Amino acid sequence: xxxxxxxxxxxxxxxxxxxxxxxxxxxxxxxxxxxxxxxxxxxxxxxxxxxxxxxxxxxxxxxxxxxxxxxxxxxxxxxxxxxxxxxxx
Numbered sequence: 001x002x003x004x005x006x007x008x009x010x011x012x013x014x015x016x017x018x019x020x021x022x023x024x025x026x027x028x029x030x031x032x033x034x035x036x037x038x039x040x041x042x043x044x045x046x047x048x049x050x051x052x053x054x055x056x057x058x059x060x061x062x063x064x065x066x067x068x069x070x071x072x073x074x075x076x077x078x079x080x081x082x083x084x085x086x087x088x089x
Contacts, residue, residue: 002061009056010065013049013072020045020079036086046080 020042027033053073056062062069 002059003064006056006059006062006065009052010068010072013052013076016045016049017072017075017079036083039083039087042083043080046076046083049076050080 022042023037024034025037027035050073053069053076056065056069057073
């Protein structure tokens with residue numbers, strides 16, 4: 001049963017990763033300049049996902065899924081790293 005819950009959580013995280021919506025809005029009257037909207041909400045969601053992934057990695061029943069957990073963690077980390085760089089710019 002524990003492994004089923006882990007698989008379900010991974011399926012959910014994987015599905016969420018595929019449907020993330022980035023909303024861009026034109027910045028003032030500039031033709032080719034856009035602003036990413038809802039950035040705080042996105043970062044909050046990614047923080048929540050990061051906590052779920054950390055929790056999964058620490059679960060003793062997750063050994064079977066370690067490769068999949070690593071893959072999802074890497075994808076989320078890449079997105080978060082890019083967003084953090086955009087915030088700095």
